Amino acid sequence: MSDLEAFRRETRAWLEANAPKSLAGIPSNDIEGVWGGKKWVFDHPDKKLWLERMAEKGWTAPTWPVEYGGGGLSSAEAKILAQEMKALRLPAPLIGFGLTMIGPTLLRFGNEAQKQEHLPKICRGEIRWCQGYSEPGSGSDLASLQTKAVRDGDHFVINGTKVWTSYADEADWIFALVRNDASGKKQEGITFILIDMDDPGVSVSPILLISGKSPFCETHFKDVRVPVTNVVHEIGAGWTVAKALLGHERTMIADTFGVASTKARARGARGFLPELAASRTGEQDGRLADAVLRDQVAAFEMESRAFALTVQRTKDAARAGHQPGSESSMFKIYGTELNQRRYELMVRILGPDALGWEGPGFDETDLETTRDWLRSRGNTIEGGTSEVQLNIIAKHVLGLPA
Amino acid sequence: MELVLNEDQELIAKTALDFVAEHSPVSRFRALRDADDRLGYSQALYREMAELGWTGIAFAEEEGGAGMGLAELALVVEALGRKLAPEPFLGGIAMGGTALSLGASPALRSAWLPGVIDGSKVVALAHQEAGARYDLCAVKTRAEAAGDGFRLTGEKTGVLDAVGADAVIVPARTAGQPGDRAGLTLFLVETDRPGVSLERQVRVDHRNAAILRLDGVACGAAAVLGQPGEGADLLEAVIDRATVVLCAEMLGGMSEAFDLTVDYLKTREQFGVPIGSFQALQHRAARVYMEVELARSAVMAAARAVDAAGAGPLDADVRKLVSLAKARCSDAYVLATNEGVQLFGGVGMTDEYDIGFYMKRARAAELTFGDAAFHRDRWAMLGRY
Incomplete structure (x- = not known):
């Protein structure tokens, strides 16, 4: 028996012994997942137990080094862990930007003290993070950001506003891009810094979207004093850190849509969309009666599958030692456009039932679809617009001239 | 996988x-x-x-x-x-x-x-009759029992690589009506037998294709492939595998057509700059890049799934992957070559440039073994909707 087979057996045995049975089938999405943090309230005691056991094992961050609270697993072992968790229909014990964004960034760019301080707390779900990148005047042109960081002895004094800071109202810390120098090229003079949301001068106001309530906030900084030791990498080298982190963000977005389609598959033998289409628009001789809709549903399902296979191919290639390219841009574009198509298709299937905003006359699917459709329009804007991603592919993958 | x-x-x-x-x-x-x-x-x-x-x-x-x-x-x-x-x-x-x-x-x-x-x-396979489109069972060619064997009469079209072939495998009806699944039988017919004639077709892709005419061609029972009357299953199993191979060819064609296009964008100058510096063209190229990447993943998955099934019948999940590969390759190859000709501009329309060859080959491949719409329908059918 190979080491990996042994690992698979041990992992399965451990999961069977330690995972609360009540959690099987619960998704680890934005709504059901455990984000952690000081303000977190568990909606189920077993989720708390599951987080504690997995954190103890280091498996909330399976591939991170053991000394920082991770599991120290190889990527092959981590894949096995994921497969075994999937086989038992177990949710991830912990989700959030600590694991997917700032953690990997600190592993790559952070100093030893920063890793020691922050990574174990992320792994245990004790601190919840949010991201401060965009500003009211800096959307796609992120490098034009203006939030000011003025040096005052061992501190930076920070003034400015960050926008689209998801879950800032529930986060404990924020990682932010600030401008320490406005004299040179705009990409220079940007610093990547970690800020405690409890610091005096930090305030948060939520943003209402076309889809209604949202996790987005504006975060304001008024004379916030942050120790210089909270700078990640070097002062003025924030753009390098930011670019690397945006890659993580796009991968996370792609993974999110992968998870969504897995969840959809689980809802019916024929898959979520075919079942919905069959129940709402009717069948004839065992097939969707509306042949045009059938074609659209099949096209969507097929492109989703080809997309998922492409994500898999990239991961397989990375495991085989191939250098990753700029695939994250492709995943960002394609994944978000697929998600939009999914909701366009659901609206078409629901017909007038998709018009519900709240209240009577609409069921839960109807009301969710309306909001999700509206929200999905932002997918191709947030995290770098599709057009910016196309620019990246043209320049960095195809080598087209500037 | x-x-x-x-x-x-x-x-x-x-x-x-x-x-x-x-x-x-x-x-x-x-x-x-x-x-x-x-x-x-x-x-x-x-x-x-x-x-x-x-x-x-x-x-x-x-x-x-x-x-x-x-x-x-x-x-x-x-x-x-x-x-x-x-x-x-x-x-x-x-x-x-x-x-x-x-x-x-x-x-x-x-x-x-x-x-x-x-x-x-070379042994070819005559899977196509006039008007059959992509229905493998729309076979009118008849195999009448005659003594210990059969006599084959009918006409096949678009028989790939048949000119110069030593034999052609011919699906013919030993029973039933055109469109029926039952009653199809596959025969190996040597091309030098009396009553066999081949006429070269000239298609847009200029590949070897022929009309095969069979006029009472005598075939012994030993020339039958698989079980008499159950040829539809065998034919489908063969065409599914051949479809994956065709997809690989399409993947190569679209990749090369795209590379040619990107090279042209880098070298062709207008308004004093390489046209590849224009964002409108960059975005079109980036879109094609993504479709080619998805096609590659689909082809790799289909080939591996068919290999894993061995010589046995292909289950619905494997056949769905075959349809996925063919649908994605059909759309992506046509897109890559349509965009290629557009981005080459006027010279893309000339016979002198190769990009037009790829556009023609893309069309021929798209319309062989079912186009994207056919395979979307097949995917839905295999998924029971």
């Missing part, structure tokens, strides 16, 4: 790309077309390819093959597709060869398969 090439596969891919680039530039295809070459391919080069082991790559070792699978054959065919090499891998290997390997009796197998594998013989 790992969607990454192993070391052996990397080597096969590299060898194939190098050989095709050296021995079969697109100018060779152009010369064959300009000469109205009857075969449309080079027998000598085909034998060289056979000596490299390409023709036998996916056949079992006990048959004289390399004992590998579609995953490896796909790499060779992708290289051929890159330079539009017209040697009969689709008609002769993927279609005829696969039919022999899946359906032939031991006697028929030993008589024909070694020649197919060493490249000395």
Whole structure:
């Protein structure tokens, strides 16, 4: 028996012994997942137990080094862990930007003290993070950001506003891009810094979207004093850190849509969309009666599958030692456009039932679809617009001239 | 299923790309077309390819093959597709060869398969009749019982690589009506038999294709592949595998067409700058890039899934992957070449430039074994909706 087979057996045995049975089938999405943090309230005691056991094992961050609270697993072992968790229909014990964004960034760019301080707390779900990148005047042109960081002895004094800071109202810390120098090229003079949301001068106001309530906030900084030791990498080298982190963000977005389609598959033998289409628009001789809709549903399902296979191919290639390219841009574009198509298709299937905003006359699917459709329009804007991603592919993958 | 090439596969891919680039530039295809070459391919080069082991790559070792699978054959065919090499891998290997390997009796197998594998013989497969579109069971050609054997009468069209072939495998009705699944039987018909005639067709892609006419051709019972009356299952199993091979060829073609286009964007200057610096063109190119990447993943997955099924029947999940590959390749190849001609601009419309060849090949491949809409419908049917 190979080491990996042994690992698979041990992992399965451990999961069977330690995972609360009540959690099987619960998704680890934005709504059901455990984000952690000081303000977190568990909606189920077993989720708390599951987080504690997995954190103890280091498996909330399976591939991170053991000394920082991770599991120290190889990527092959981590894949096995994921497969075994999937086989038992177990949710991830912990989700959030600590694991997917700032953690990997600190592993790559952070100093030893920063890793020691922050990574174990992320792994245990004790601190919840949010991201401060965009500003009211800096959307796609992120490098034009203006939030000011003025040096005052061992501190930076920070003034400015960050926008689209998801879950800032529930986060404990924020990682932010600030401008320490406005004299040179705009990409220079940007610093990547970690800020405690409890610091005096930090305030948060939520943003209402076309889809209604949202996790987005504006975060304001008024004379916030942050120790210089909270700078990640070097002062003025924030753009390098930011670019690397945006890659993580796009991968996370792609993974999110992968998870969504897995969840959809689980809802019916024929898959979520075919079942919905069959129940709402009717069948004839065992097939969707509306042949045009059938074609659209099949096209969507097929492109989703080809997309998922492409994500898999990239991961397989990375495991085989191939250098990753700029695939994250492709995943960002394609994944978000697929998600939009999914909701366009659901609206078409629901017909007038998709018009519900709240209240009577609409069921839960109807009301969710309306909001999700509206929200999905932002997918191709947030995290770098599709057009910016196309620019990246043209320049960095195809080598087209500037 | 790992969607990454192993070391052996990397080597096969590299060898194939190098050989095709050296021995079969697109100018060779152009010369064959300009000469109205009857075969449309080079027998000598085909034998060289056979000596490299390409023709036998996916056949079992006990048959004289390399004992590998579609995953490896796909790499060779992708290289051929890159330079539009017209040697009969689709008609002769993927279609005829696969039919022999899946359906032939031991006697028929030993008589024909070694020649197919060493490249000395070509056996085509006549899956198409006029008006049948993509329905493999829309067969009017009849096989009437006559003594111990049969007499075949009918007409096939678009028979790939049939000109110059030594034999053609012919689906014919031993019972039932056109469109029926039951009652189809596959026969191996030697092309020099009385009553067999082949007429070369000239198609937009200039590949070897023919009308096959059968006028009371005598066939012994020993010429039957698979079970009499149950040929539909065998034919479908063969065409599913051949579809994956065609997809590999399409993947090579779209990749090359896209590379040509990107190179042109980098070198062609207008308004004093390379046209590839224009964002409108960059975004079009980036879109094509994504579709080619998705097509590649689908082809790799389909080839591996079919290989995992071995010689057995393909279940719905595997057949869905075949449809996925064909649908994605059809759409992506057509997109890559339509966009290619547009981005080349005026010269893209001239016969002098190669991009037009790829556009024609894309169309021919798209309309073989079912276009994207056909395979979306098949995907839905296999998914029970």
